[in-house]
Amino acid sequence: MENKDLIRMFRLTASLMELHDENPFKIRSYTNAIAVLERLESPIHQMSQAQLEKLDGIGKGMAAKIMEAIQAGSHADLNRLLESTPEGVVQMLNIKGIGPKKIRTIWKDLGVETSEGLREACEKNELSKLKGFGAKTQETILQALQYSDASKGKLLWAEAEPLALDLLSFLKNRPETVSAELVGDMRRNLEIIDTLQYLISLKDDANWPSFLQELPGIAPVEAFSGPFVWRGQLTETGLKLEIRLVPERRFANQVLLYSAPPQWLTQPLNPTGDTLMAEAYGEPAASEEEIFARVNLPFIAPELRESGRVLELAQENKLPTLLQDKDLKGILHNHSTYSDGAHTLEQMAVHCKQLGYEYLGICDHSKSAFYANGLQEFRVQAQQKEIDQLNQQLGPFRIFKGIESDILADGSLDYDPQVLASFDFIVASIHSNLKMDIVKATDRLVTAIHNPYTTILGHPTGRLLLRREGYPIDHKVMIDACAANGVIIEINANPRRLDLDWRWVEYALSQNVLLSVNPDAHSMRGYEDMRYGVLVGRKGGLTADMTFNAKSRDEVATYFAERKKAKGI
Secondary structure, three states, X not given: OOHHHHXXXXXXXXXXXXXXXXXXXXXXXXXXXXXXXXXXXXXXXXXXXXXXXOOOOOHHHHHHXXXXXXXXXXXXXXXXXXXXXXXXXXHHOOOOOOOHHHXXXXXXHHOOOOHHHHHHHHHOOOHXXXXXXXXHHHHHHHHHHHHHHHHOOOEEHHHHHHHHHHHHHHHHOOOOEEEEEEEHHHHOOOOEEOEEEEEEEEOOHHHOOHHHHHOOOEEEOHHHOOOOEEEEEEOOOOOEEXXXXXXXXXXXXXXXXXXXXXXXXXXXXXXXXXXXXXXXXXXXXXXXXXXXXXXXXXXXXXXXXXXXXXXXXXXXXXXXXXXXXXXXXXXXXXXXXXXXXXXXXXXXXXXXXXXXXXXXXXOOEEOOOHHHOOEXXXXXXXXXXXXHHHHHHHOOOEEEEEEEEEEOOOOOEOOOHHHHOOOOEEEEEOOOOOOOOXXXXXXXXXXXXXXXXXXXEOOOOOOEOOOEOOOOOOHHHHHXXXXXXOOEEEEEOOOOOOEOOHHHHHHHHHOOOOEEEEOOEOOHHHHHHHHHHHHHHHHOOOEHHHEHHHOOHHHHHHHHHHHHHHOOO
């Protein structure tokens, strides 16, 4: 059992206890244990009960529950709670913006036991009449239900990747397989996936598609299959699967056709109207590169096959050299136990250095983020003192003093100017009052961008993919304001954010706005998310020279110092 699965299990236990109004001290013991487990980097299932008991915040009783969960796949408290809770009510705990206490009220007072029943109650205006709810809460819940329904059967790219690669390995290693390739949205690195698409060619088609019945955890969808395409669905996630049988001699042609949207493939490349689609449907090719060469184009990476501008650049032989993981020199926008992170400042810094980076930007939450243990002024001073000490110990590796300052409702930044001036840089982000129209949200961001202390704009829309939509903003106005004020825009690399959206990277680059790939890491493991930021940055054509944290430690230090001087700070 992986750490994340165990943590998810214990988090569900705590939620169910709260749902059933159980002893708050017992609930706290679970939440404390979760916090401890989240900080562990080593596999929990490899630890003994004696080792678990030695961890602060665990204790003998909780260690026994953890061992039981590892050995049995569950534990007594969770089993008891699940037995006394309707399955639909358990599922309702996943609805964004509604906690266990409110679900308890809905369940007990209205007798609603399913998400469908909850939707009906909202539509009949029954929810707003419950104590502690009201029309606004009812509308918020209804919107969350609608968004949840639209998200069913979809996964984040990062969640779909291991499933996709496992299936690809299965197909490639079959004795009858000649070639197999993952295509579609996965190959183009789209942030949300609803279908895994594959092409396969076989030595002997006689076994097609019977061998696909061996795929574990996948149910065939016979109604939508045909002689050359087999469709199924992953039973656990609802993700769709499509495997297409193609002749080996046309394999490369088909890979190109299924690795780009039709509107991109049909864009005219010259006055005579030649297109990549027509060429792909033409003579068999040995590779995709050969097809591009036939129309006098360099090979275009699958993740770039979105924008018509990319085809223009290819014709001019000006395709960008895309950012790579190895180009990144440091990691900015990270959290520690000073606010809501799982690891200490020293642990975060040492691990960052061990990964080969030159610098770390620490950006714990500011004081208005009380829910995230935001730093009061005296704690800012304590952290900055520790940073000075660690910089002496870890040099030439450097920790830059940062903060994730909340953008308040009026667009101002958290903290007084003298406190803001004590930081090397400031990531400004919105975390509260998210229910805004496009005018309010854009004005709030632009006000913060104009603030001389704002160095980087964090996750511009506040979205959580497949959980909640971001607040609407005028991206062009926001990017133009960043260009005018020399503000860097973050590509938040957390796979549930990926915000700035890749669709606006091209415009940001056209306005000479620097982008910073930031993991928003709340643990050492969070650094691993950097690759997802690189992937979506590449989709927008991001290059190393336009990526702020591809700069060296000394270049970043100089940039921060000169920027503060230019802003009169």
